[in-house]
Amino acid sequence: MALKIMGINHRTAPVDIRERVAFGRDQLDGALRELVGLPAIDEMVIVSTCNRTELYSECGPGSGNTVREWLTDYHRLEGQLDECLYTLDRDQAISHTFSVACGLDSAILGEPQILGQMKDAYRVARDVGTAGPVLHPLFQQAFSVAKTVRTDTEIGASAVSVAYAAVSLARQIFASFNKHCALLVGAGETIELTARHLQRRGIGRIIIANRSVSKARALAQEFKGFAIGLDEIPNHLADADMIITATASPAPLIQKSAIENALKARRRRPIFIADLAVPRDVDPAVAELQDIYLYTVDDLQDVIRENLRSRKEAARQAQQIIEAEVERFALAQKVRDAAPTIRAMRGSAERIRTDVTQQAIKLLESGRDPAAVVDFLAHSLTNKLMHQPSAQLRRAGERGDDDLLLAARDLFGLDKEK
Numbered sequence: 001m002a003l004k005i006m007g008i009n010h011r012t013a014p015v016d017i018r019e020r021v022a023f024g025r026d027q028l029d030g031a032l033r034e035l036v037g038l039p040a041i042d043e044m045v046i047v048s049t050c051n052r053t054e055l056y057s058e059c060g061p062g063s064g065n066t067v068r069e070w071l072t073d074y075h076r077l078e079g080q081l082d083e084c085l086y087t088l089d090r091d092q093a094i095s096h097t098f099s100v101a102c103g104l105d106s107a108i109l110g111e112p113q114i115l116g117q118m119k120d121a122y123r124v125a126r127d128v129g130t131a132g133p134v135l136h137p138l139f140q141q142a143f144s145v146a147k148t149v150r151t152d153t154e155i156g157a158s159a160v161s162v163a164y165a166a167v168s169l170a171r172q173i174f175a176s177f178n179k180h181c182a183l184l185v186g187a188g189e190t191i192e193l194t195a196r197h198l199q200r201r202g203i204g205r206i207i208i209a210n211r212s213v214s215k216a217r218a219l220a221q222e223f224k225g226f227a228i229g230l231d232e233i234p235n236h237l238a239d240a241d242m243i244i245t246a247t248a249s250p251a252p253l254i255q256k257s258a259i260e261n262a263l264k265a266r267r268r269r270p271i272f273i274a275d276l277a278v279p280r281d282v283d284p285a286v287a288e289l290q291d292i293y294l295y296t297v298d299d300l301q302d303v304i305r306e307n308l309r310s311r312k313e314a315a316r317q318a319q320q321i322i323e324a325e326v327e328r329f330a331l332a333q334k335v336r337d338a339a340p341t342i343r344a345m346r347g348s349a350e351r352i353r354t355d356v357t358q359q360a361i362k363l364l365e366s367g368r369d370p371a372a373v374v375d376f377l378a379h380s381l382t383n384k385l386m387h388q389p390s391a392q393l394r395r396a397g398e399r400g401d402d403d404l405l406l407a408a409r410d411l412f413g414l415d416k417e418k
Contacts, residue, residue, distance in 0.1 A: 003134060005088040005096055006067050007047075007054030010107045013084035015298050019279035021075055023048040024248055025124075031074065032130045038066050043132045045125040045139065047100070049117050050162075050246075050278035050297055051107050056097065058134040091330050094138065098322045101142035102149045104315055107297065108162060109308045110155040113189055115146050138329070145325045152321065155314040163193040163244075165303040166274035166295070167201060170242050173272045173293055181205040183240035185233065185253060187215045190246040190276055195223045207240065209233050211247075237262035242272040245281035256285040263291055274300075349385060356380045 008021055023031055023046055035044040040060030047054045055067060064087055072081055088096050096105065101118055103110040122139040125131040131139070150156055174180055182203050184191045187210040195206060206225030209232065210216035216227035228236060230253055237243070237258055247253065254273075262271065270291045275282040280296060287294040360377045364370065389408070396404040409415055 002059065002089055003093045003138065004057050004059050004064065004067075005054055005093045006057075006064065006071070006085060007052060008081065008084045008086070009052035009054070009105070010298070012086060013081075015278060015280070015296050017077075017080065017084055018051070018053065020077060021048075021053045021071070021081070022050075022278055023053065024250060028121075028124050029128050032125055032128045034074075035067070035070065036130045038070060039063070040066065043125075043135045044130045045121055045135050047118055047121040049114065050276065052100075052105075054100075056093075056135060056138070058132065091326060094329055095322060095326045097138055097142045098145045098325060099319075101146040102318055102322065103146075103155065104318060104322070107301070108165065108304050109315055110311045110318075111161050112150075112156055113161065113193075115143070116189065119143065134333075137332075141325065141329050145322060148325075149318040149321055153314040153317045155311055155318050161190075161193055162246075162276050162297060162300060163190050164197055165300040166194060166244050166276060167197040168303050169274065169295060169300065170244075170272045171201070173270065174241065177201045177203040179204050180241035181207065181239050183207045183209065183233070183236060183243045185209045185230070185243065185245035185281055186247040186277070187212065187219045188246060188248075191244070192219060194244050194246070195219065195225070199223055205239075207236055209236075234258045234261070237271075238265035240271060241269070242274075243282075244274045244276065246276040247281055249277070249281055250279055252279075252281060252283045254282045254286070256283050256289070259286050259289060259292065263289065352384045353381065356384065 008018060010018070013021070028046055028048075031046060032044050035041055035046075035055070035057070040063040041057055042060075043058035045056040047056065055071070057063070057067065059067070068081075068085060071085075072078055099105045101115055103112060103114055106114050118139065122131060122135075125135070170177075177198065180203065182198050182205070184194055184206060185208075187208060191208070195208070198206065206220065206223050207228060208216045208220045208223075208225050209228045209230055210219075211230050213227055213229045216229075219225075220227040233254060237254070238261075240262070243254070245253070259271070263269075268291050270293060273282055273286065273292065273294045275294065275296050278297065282294065286292055356377060359380070360373050363373045363376065393405065393408055396408075
């Protein structure tokens with residue numbers, strides 16, 4: 001069995017593909033159970049965010065095609081993932097896992113949200129029972145490495161995130177925020193972070209829309225805002241100078257017709273829209289309207305690059321930490337892989353010891369000379385312990401298996417003894 005990662009991310013697939021491959025929270029339990037029910041798949045964790053969907057597995061030979069076919073069939077994307085999917089295994093998979101947890105593989109270098117998303121993904125797999133003796137230590141070590149990187153480098157010093165990039169882009173449209181209204185759709189971590197950035201910029205008014213109005217109200221109170229349900233969004237679009245969305249809705253929440261009505265009511269005053277969701281919350285056709293500035297997560301790359309310069313040196317330091325941790329983790333995994341063989345060898349030796357000891361005790365009880373019994377014990381132990389290795393080495397010599405003979409010399413330290 002081997003560790004393997006298969007997935008897509010913001011570098012290999014555009015947003016229209018990523019949103020179709022994404023897994024909603026309500027899909028994860030069933031998907032995980034289906035995957036570990038496939039041949040040669042023992043463990044599975046699914047990490048699905050706006051920028052990536054990755055399947056982390058402990059699997060046997062030939063499982064790659066099985067997982068690829070399952071993913072294609074599950075999302076009904078026959079032939080559309082061929083150029084987007086990547087596969088990593090062994091040390092590459094370990095390094096990738098650590099890099100993702102540290103934010104080094106994110107669209108925004110060093111962003112912290114991915115760590116929480118990985119923890120959530122691992123927690124779901126653990127609860128379903130699909131994270132076991134391989135993926136459990138991998139994710140635990142990834143979380144530990146991420147903590148070390150945050151502590152020992154400046155990777156998180158700059159306020160850089162998708163939310164920050166969206167607010168920075170809005171500043172190019174509006175000189176100041178104090179007379180403007182922001183409609184935030186969602187109530188998760190990204191929207192909370194967006195609200196904080198807007199508040200620091202002196203936003204005039206915040207409206208938070210969410211499926212759970214009570215959750216929206218709790219967040220709105222923190223920022224002295226106003227909470228509404230998703231069904232009330234059309235009634236407030238005309239008030240919104242900027243709209244920033246980040247939900248897990250499987251279908252667009254804001255339609256072109258609703259924005260058209262809002263523009264008429266606003267008398268063509270522009271609206272800035274940042275759709276940070278995958279799948280998208282805003283109908284892509286909205287971009288066709290005049291006086292609309294619509295951006296998706298893919299459109300934020302220029303802003304992101306501008307804000308990443310201070311993190312590049314920190315990223316190099318982080319990579320050094322990751323490389324050392326990968327080597328340490330890989331070594332620990334090799335020791336773990338050797339453990340069953342060591343236990344079996346010691347168990348066999350213990351059974352031989354018990355058998356010979358019982359024979360020696362019987363000889364002593366029968367009145368045999370203790371020195372003779374000790375000699376019997378030593379000879380019997382030596383002969384029984386060496387019988388199987390000696391027989392295998394003789395057969396190796398007959399086959400001309402020099403590799404096994406050299407391995408035996410190394411295993412028993414014979415060259416050192418010589």
